[in-house]
Amino acid sequence: MDIIPGGIVAPQGFKTAGVYCGIKRKRNDLALIVSDVEAAAAGVFTTNVVKAPCVVSNQAYLEEGLARAIVVNSGNANACNGDQGFTDAVAMVQHAAEALGVPMRRVLSASTGVIGHKLPMEKIIAGIVDAAGKLHGEECDDTAQAIMTTDTFPKQVAVEFTLDGKTVRLGAIAKGSGMIAPNMATMLGFITTDAAIEQPVLQEMLRRVAWYTFNSITVDGDTSTNDMTLVLANGLAGNKIIDSLESADAREFEKALFSVCLHLAKEIARDGEGATKLVEVTVQNVAVPEHIASAFAANGREISPEHRAGFPRSVAKTIANSPLVKTALFGNDPNWGRILAAAGRAGVNFEPEKVEIALAGTTVYRDGMPTDFNGYVVSEAMKAKEVQILVDFHQAGGETATVWTCDFSYDYVKINAEYHT
Amino acid sequence: MDIIPGGIVAPQGFKTAGVYCGIKRKRNDLALIVSDVEAAAAGVFTTNVVKAPCVVSNQAYLEEGLARAIVVNSGNANACNGDQGFTDAVAMVQHAAEALGVPMRRVLSASTGVIGHKLPMEKIIAGIVDAAGKLHGEECDDTAQAIMTTDTFPKQVAVEFTLDGKTVRLGAIAKGSGMIAPNMATMLGFITTDAAIEQPVLQEMLRRVAWYTFNSITVDGDTSTNDMTLVLANGLAGNKIIDSLESADAREFEKALFSVCLHLAKEIARDGEGATKLVEVTVQNVAVPEHIASAFAANGREISPEHRAGFPRSVAKTIANSPLVKTALFGNDPNWGRILAAAGRAGVNFEPEKVEIALAGTTVYRDGMPTDFNGYVVSEAMKAKEVQILVDFHQAGGETATVWTCDFSYDYVKINAEYHT
Numbered sequence: 001m002d003i004i005p006g007g008i009v010a011p012q013g014f015k016t017a018g019v020y021c022g023i024k025r026k027r028n029d030l031a032l033i034v035s036d037v038e039a040a041a042a043g044v045f046t047t048n049v050v051k052a053p054c055v056v057s058n059q060a061y062l063e064e065g066l067a068r069a070i071v072v073n074s075g076n077a078n079a080c081n082g083d084q085g086f087t088d089a090v091a092m093v094q095h096a097a098e099a100l101g102v103p104m105r106r107v108l109s110a111s112t113g114v115i116g117h118k119l120p121m122e123k124i125i126a127g128i129v130d131a132a133g134k135l136h137g138e139e140c141d142d143t144a145q146a147i148m149t150t151d152t153f154p155k156q157v158a159v160e161f162t163l164d165g166k167t168v169r170l171g172a173i174a175k176g177s178g179m180i181a182p183n184m185a186t187m188l189g190f191i192t193t194d195a196a197i198e199q200p201v202l203q204e205m206l207r208r209v210a211w212y213t214f215n216s217i218t219v220d221g222d223t224s225t226n227d228m229t230l231v232l233a234n235g236l237a238g239n240k241i242i243d244s245l246e247s248a249d250a251r252e253f254e255k256a257l258f259s260v261c262l263h264l265a266k267e268i269a270r271d272g273e274g275a276t277k278l279v280e281v282t283v284q285n286v287a288v289p290e291h292i293a294s295a296f297a298a299n300g301r302e303i304s305p306e307h308r309a310g311f312p313r314s315v316a317k318t319i320a321n322s323p324l325v326k327t328a329l330f331g332n333d334p335n336w337g338r339i340l341a342a343a344g345r346a347g348v349n350f351e352p353e354k355v356e357i358a359l360a361g362t363t364v365y366r367d368g369m370p371t372d373f374n375g376y377v378v379s380e381a382m383k384a385k386e387v388q389i390l391v392d393f394h395q396a397g398g399e400t401a402t403v404w405t406c407d408f409s410y411d412y413v414k415i416n417a418e419y420h421t
Numbered sequence: 422m423d424i425i426p427g428g429i430v431a432p433q434g435f436k437t438a439g440v441y442c443g444i445k446r447k448r449n450d451l452a453l454i455v456s457d458v459e460a461a462a463a464g465v466f467t468t469n470v471v472k473a474p475c476v477v478s479n480q481a482y483l484e485e486g487l488a489r490a491i492v493v494n495s496g497n498a499n500a501c502n503g504d505q506g507f508t509d510a511v512a513m514v515q516h517a518a519e520a521l522g523v524p525m526r527r528v529l530s531a532s533t534g535v536i537g538h539k540l541p542m543e544k545i546i547a548g549i550v551d552a553a554g555k556l557h558g559e560e561c562d563d564t565a566q567a568i569m570t571t572d573t574f575p576k577q578v579a580v581e582f583t584l585d586g587k588t589v590r591l592g593a594i595a596k597g598s599g600m601i602a603p604n605m606a607t608m609l610g611f612i613t614t615d616a617a618i619e620q621p622v623l624q625e626m627l628r629r630v631a632w633y634t635f636n637s638i639t640v641d642g643d644t645s646t647n648d649m650t651l652v653l654a655n656g657l658a659g660n661k662i663i664d665s666l667e668s669a670d671a672r673e674f675e676k677a678l679f680s681v682c683l684h685l686a687k688e689i690a691r692d693g694e695g696a697t698k699l700v701e702v703t704v705q706n707v708a709v710p711e712h713i714a715s716a717f718a719a720n721g722r723e724i725s726p727e728h729r730a731g732f733p734r735s736v737a738k739t740i741a742n743s744p745l746v747k748t749a750l751f752g753n754d755p756n757w758g759r760i761l762a763a764a765g766r767a768g769v770n771f772e773p774e775k776v777e778i779a780l781a782g783t784t785v786y787r788d789g790m791p792t793d794f795n796g797y798v799v800s801e802a803m804k805a806k807e808v809q810i811l812v813d814f815h816q817a818g819g820e821t822a823t824v825w826t827c828d829f830s831y832d833y834v835k836i837n838a839e840y841h842t
Contacts, residue, residue, distance in 0.1 A: 050765035050773045080758060080773070082790035115758030116791045220744040225762050323641040323744065323829075324837055331838030337501060337536030341646050344471035352471045352501070369503035370537045408744075409838075413831050416745055417752030 001256055004169065007140035007156035008033055011169040011194035012236040017134040018146030021127025023075035023113070023120060028146035030127035033070040033190055034100060034135060039234035041067035041108065042203035044210045046227035052079035053089035054109045055228060061105055065199035067232055068106040070190055071096035073124055074147050074175070075113040079225040088119040095125045099132035110188050112175065112226055113149055140173060147175045147188055150415065155267040157260050163239040163249045168195045170253075172260045174229075176219070176268030189214060189229035189264060195253055196235035197242040204245060205254050206231050211306050213261035216313065217404045219272035220412075221321040231257075266404050273415045275406030279329055281320045281389045285398035286312035286348060311348050312393075313401035318346035319389065326408030329387060334378040336364040343391060350393045358390040422677055425590065428561035428577035429454055432590040432615035433657040438555040439567030442548025444496035444534070444541060449567035451548035454491040454611055455521060455556060460655035462488035462529065463624035465631045467648035473500035474510035475530045476649060482526055486620035488653055489527040491611055492517035494545055495568050495596070496534040500646040509540040516546045520553035531609050533596065533647050534570055561594060568596045568609055571836065576688040578681050584660040584670045589616045591674075593681045595650075597640070597689030610635060610650035610685060616674055617656035618663040625666060626675050627652050632727050634682035637734065638825045640693035641833075642742040652678075687825050694836045696827030700750055702741045702810045706819035707733035707769060732769050733814075734822035739767035740810065747829030750808060755799040757785040764812060771814045779811040 009016050018031040043062050045055045061067070071092055078085050089109060097104040111119070144154035158171035174189040191206075206229065214229055235241070242250050270278040287293075288308055296303050319325055322342040328335040336357050344352070353368035360381035364373050381387075430437050439452040464483050466476050482488070492513055499506050510530060518525040532540070565575035579592035595610040612627075627650065635650055656662070663671050691699040708714075709729055717724050740746055743763040749756040757778050765773070774789035781802035785794050802808075 048762060048765040049769075049771055050761055080761060080786070080790060082774075082788060084790070115762070116786070221742075225758075225765065321642075323833070327834050327837035330834065333838065337646075340471055340501060341469060341536070344469040344646065348470075350470055353503075365501070365537075367503060369501055369505070408834065410831055410834050412744070413748050413751065413829065413834060416748035417754065417830075 001159050001161040001259065004158050004160045005139065006158050006171060007144060008171040008173050008190060008192040009137045009140050010158035010171040011192050013037060013194060013234050014192045015135040015137045016140050016143045017131040017136060018142030019127055019131045019134060021130065022123040023073060027148070028142055029075045030073045030124065030131060031143040031146035032096065032128070032131045032135065033143065033192065035068055035232050035234040037234050037236065038066050038068055038106065039232040040065060040197060040199040040202050041230065041232050042199060042206045043228055043230045044206055046225060048225050050080065050225045052077055052111060052226040053086045054078065054111050055226060057089050057093065058108045058228065061108060064105065066106060067108050068102040069096060069100055070108045070110065070230060071128060072110040072147055072188065074149055076111060076117055076119055077113045077115050077226050078111040078119045079115045081116065081118055084118060088121055091121060092119070092124055095128045099128050108230055110226070110228055112147065112188055115225065144173045147173065149175065150273065151175050151271055153271060155264050157263045159256050159260055161252060161256050163195065163252055166237050166239040168237040168239055169193065170195070170256045170260055172264055174264040174268060176271050187214060187227045187268060189261070191229065191231040191260065193231065193233045194235065194237040195233050195242065196237065196239050197233045197253065201242055201245055201250065202231060202233055205257055208306065209254065209258045209261050213258065213265040216402065217265045217269045218317060218320050219269065219406060269404040269406050272406035274409040274412030276330060276409055277384065277407050278386045279320065279389065279405045279407060280386065280402060281316040281405065282400065282402045283312040283316040283391045283393070284400040285395050286315065286393045287395035287398040289349065308399045309401045312399050313403060315343050315346040315348050315391065316401050316403035318342050319391070320403045320405035323408055326405070329382065329407035330409045332379045332382040334359050334364055334373070334375055334382065336370065339389060339391065340365060350395070354394045356392040356394065360384065360387050422580050422582040422680065425579050425581045426560065427579050427592060428565060429592040429594050429611060429613040430558045430561050431579035431592040432613050434458060434615060434655050435613045436556040436558045437561050437564045438552040438557060439563030440548055440552045440555060442551065443544040444494060448569070449563055450496045451494045451545065451552055452564040452567035453517065453549070453552045453556065454564065454613065456489055456653050456655040458655050458657065459487050459489060459527065460653040461486060461618055461620040461623050462651065462653050463620060463627045464649055464651045465627055467646060469646050471501065471646045473498055473532060473647040474507045475499065475532050476647060478510050478514065479529045479649065482529060485526065487527060488529050489523040490517060490521055491529045491531065491651060492549060493531040493568055493609065495570055497532060497538055497540055498534045498536050498647050499532040499540045500536045502537065502539055505539060509542055512542060513540070513545055516549045520549050529651055531647070531649055533568065533609055536646065565594045568594065570596065571694065572596050572692055574692060576685050578684045580677050580681055582673060582677050584616060584658070584673055587658050587660040589658040589660055590614065591616070591677045591681055593685055595685040595689060597692050608635060608648045608689060610682070612650065612652040612681065614652065614654045615656065615658040616654050616663065617658065617660050618654045618674065622663055622666055622671065623652060623654055626678055629727065630675065630679045630682050634679065634686040637823065638686045638690045639738060639741050640690065640827060690825035690827050693827035695830040695833030697751060697830055698805065698828050699807045700741070700810065700826045700828060701807065701823060702737045702826065703821065703823045704733040704737040704812045705821040706816050707736060707814045708816035708819040710770065729820045730822045733820050734824060736764050736767040736769050736812065737822050737824035739763050740812070741824045741826035744829055747826070750803065750828035751830045753800045753803040755780050755785055755796055755803065757791065760810060760812065761786060771816070775815045777813040777815065781805065781808050
C-alpha cells in the first residue's frame with residue numbers, strides 16, 4: 001500500500017470542487033464531491049439525540065445504499081432550526097441534484113458550523129451552481145479547505161493498493177474541531193474509492209473501522225449534532241467485487257480503509273482546538289469483567305471485539321477527556337496521579353498495585369507507588385509534538401485500546417470563550 | 422432553623438484545633454476534631470477504584486459506627502504511596518489516639534493534597550501533639566483553614582433547630598477543588614452534631630443527603646482518590662434518640678443536615694479552580710425510561726428516588742462538565758447550542774422539539790429552535806456571580822435534579838498547567 005497524492009479524487013471516476021459562497025468570511029465554504037457512476041455508499045453518524053437535518057436525511061437516503069454525490073457547506077451547521085432546517089437541507093440536496101443532473105435520492109449532504117442559525121439559501125444555491133461548473137479531478141485542496149471551520153490545516157490522504165491484480169485507490173478528507181462562531185467540535189469525513197465492494201460489506205467495514213479510528217479520538221468529549229463519515233465506492237477499479245468481510249481482498253481493502261481513517265483521525269486530534277501536541281493514550285491488558293464474561297458464556301454468546309476493547313477504551317477515553325490530565329500535558333507536568341485517578345473513575349475495576357504507567361517513554365508508576373523517575377527528564381520528553389501515555393492493568397487475557405487526543409491550553413479557553421455566537 | 426456561628430464546634434461537646442506543622446508553606450495544615458464523648462459516626466467515600474489509605478482505614482473503622490475524633494492533614498494526600506502509605510496512615514491515627522487518650526479504633530483520618538509523595542511523619546506527629554494541646558470550642562476558622570488546599574476561602578456553617586423540645590446544633594466544614602502542588606479536586610467534609618441519633622439512621626441520611634448535595638457538584642468531573650464526608654453525632658443535646666428515618670424528628674434533622682451540606686457544596690462549586698461564577702444546572706421533567714420502568718414493574722420493585730432523579734442528574738452533570746458549556750459561561754456567551762448538544766450525549770432519550778432551555782432567566786430555545794431572545798441582554802445577565810441553566814424535557818411524570826458547577830477560565834488552565842508536581 002502506497003500513499004499517493006490526490007485525496008478524494010485519486011480514485012478513478014471522482015470529481016470535486018470547493019468554492020466560496022459567502023457563509024464564512026473569505027474562506028471556501030461549499031463543496032461538491034461527485035462520482036461519475038453510481039457508487040455503493042455507507043455512512044456512520046453522530047449518536048447525539050439531537051441530530052441535524054443532514055444527518056437524518058442521509059440516514060434515510062442510505063437505506064438504498066447508493067449515492068452519486070455529496071454536497072457540503074461549512075460555517076453553518078443547520079442544526080436546531082426547527083422545520084425550516086429540514087426544508088433547507090432538502091432544498092440543498094435538490095439544488096445539487098439539479099446542478100449535477102442526478103436523482104435527489106442519490107445526493108448526500110453535510111453541514112458544519114454554528115448551531116441555530118438559518119442557512120443562507122441564496123448563497124448556498126449560488127455556490128452549488130458555481131461548484132458544479134468547476135468540478136475537476138486533479139487534487140482536492142479546494143474541497144478539503146471548504147469543509148474546514150476553525151481547523152488550522154486541511155486534512156486529506158489517499159492510498160493505492162492492489163486487489164485481484166487491479167490497482168485500487170482510496171482517498172479521504174476530514175475536518176475537525178472548532179467552529180468559526182464557534183460552536184461544537186464537529187467531525188466530518190468523506191472517503192472515496194474506486195474499489196468494487198458490496199454495500200453491506202462496506203457499511204460493516206466502515207462501522208468497525210470508525211470504531212477504532214474516528215470514534216477513538218476526543219478533543220473535549222463533546223459529541224456534535226452533525227458528525228458523520230461517508231464512503232462512496234464506485235467500482236471503477238474493476239476488481240472482482242468484494243462480497244464478504246472474510247476474503248483476502250476484503251482484508252486488504254479494510255486495511256487500506258483503516259489506514260486512511262486512522263491517519264485523518266490523528267490529524268483531527270493533532271489539530272484540536274488550542275492543541276499544542278498530539279497525545280496517544282493506550283490502555284492494555286484489561287480483561288472483560290468476570291460477571292459479563294460469564295453472562296455471555298451462560299447464553300452461549302460471543303463477546304464482540306469492540307465490546308471487549310470497549311473496556312480499555314473507556315479507561316483511555318476517561319484519561320483523554322480529563323481536564324486535569326490535559327492541562328498537565330499542556331504544562332509538561334509528569335503528573336501520573338491524575339492519570340491513575342482518571343482511570344479509577346472510568347467504571348472498570350482493577351488493582352492499583354498491579355497497574356503500570358509510562359509517560360513519554362518512562363515508567364513513572366509501578367507496584368502501587370511512583371518509580372524514582374527523573375521529573376525533569378520526563379517533562380522535557382513531554383515537550384515533543386507527540387506524547388504517549390501507556391497504562392497497563394496487567395490482567396490476564398486482557399484487551400488493548402488506543403485513543404488520541406490533544407492537550408488543553410489557554411487557547412482552548414480563548415477559542416471557546418472569547419468569540420461569541 | 423437558624424444559622425449560627427461556630428461551625429463544627431457550635432454543637433455541644435466538640436472541640437477542635439487547626440495548626441501549622443510544615444507540610445504546606447505558611448498555612449495551617451493539620452487539624453483535630455474531637456467529641457467529648459463517643460459519637461455515632463457515618464461516612465461517605467470516593468467511588469474511585471484508587472482509594473487513599475485514609476479512605477480504606479475509615480471504611481474499616483466505621484464498621485463499629487462510633488468515633489471520638491478526626492485527624493486531618495492538608496498538603497499531602499498520602500495516596501499511591503504503596504505499603505508505606507498505609508503504615509503512615511495508621512501511625513497518624515495512632516499518634517492522634519495517644520495524644521487524645523482515646524482508642525485508635527475511634528479515630529478517623531483524612532489527608533488531602535499532592536498524590537504520590539510520602540507523608541512527612543515527623544512534622545505530622547509534632548502537629549498532632551501541638552493541636553491536641555490547643556483544642557478549643559470557640560470557633561473553627563483555624564481548622565477550616567487547615568483543611569484547605571488551593572481553596573480561596575474557608576468553608577463552614579452551623580445551624581440550630583429544635584427536636585423534641587431540645588435545642589440541637591449541627592455544624593460543618595468542607596474544602597474543595599485545587600491542590601497546592603496541584604493535583605486532583607479533593608473534597609472533604611466534616612460534620613458535627615449534638616443530636617442523639619442511631620448510627621444506621623445517620624448513615625442512611627448522610628448517604629442520601631450527600632447524593633443531592635456533595636455528589637451533585639462538579640468542578641472538572643475528576644473524582645479524587647481521597648474524597649470523603651464524615652459526620653459525628655454525640656447525643657449531648659439530649660433529644661429523644663432518632664431511631665427511624667420516618668419520624669418527624671428524623672425529617673427535621675435530615676432537613677438541617679441537607680441544609681448545611683447544600684450550603685457547603687455550593688461554596689465548593691463557587692470556589693472551583695479558576696471559577697468566576699457559580700452555575701446552577703437544573704434539568705426537569707425527565708421521565709424514567711419506559712424499558713426501565715416496566716422492568717421494575719414486572720419484578721414488583723420500586724425505583725428508588727435517587728435512581729429516578731439519576732436520569733435528570735446525569736443530563737445536568739453532562740452539561741455541567743462540558744468544557745464547551747463551561748468556557749461559554751466564562752465568556753458570557755448565551756450559547757444554548759452547546760447546552761442542548763451536551764444534553765443529547767448524556768445517554769437519556771428525549772425529543773429535541775419538546776425541550777425548553779432558559780439561560781440566566783431568559784428562554785433561549787423552544788419548539789426545536791432558538792427564541793428571538795436579545796443576545797446582549799442574556800450575555801449581560803450571565804455576568805452575575807450566580808447563573809442558572811434550566812433545561813425542561815417536558816416529559817410526563819418526570820423528575821428534576823440540580824447540579825452545581827463553575828465556569829472554565831484561563832485561571833483553570835493556569836492553576837493546573839503552570840504549577841508542577
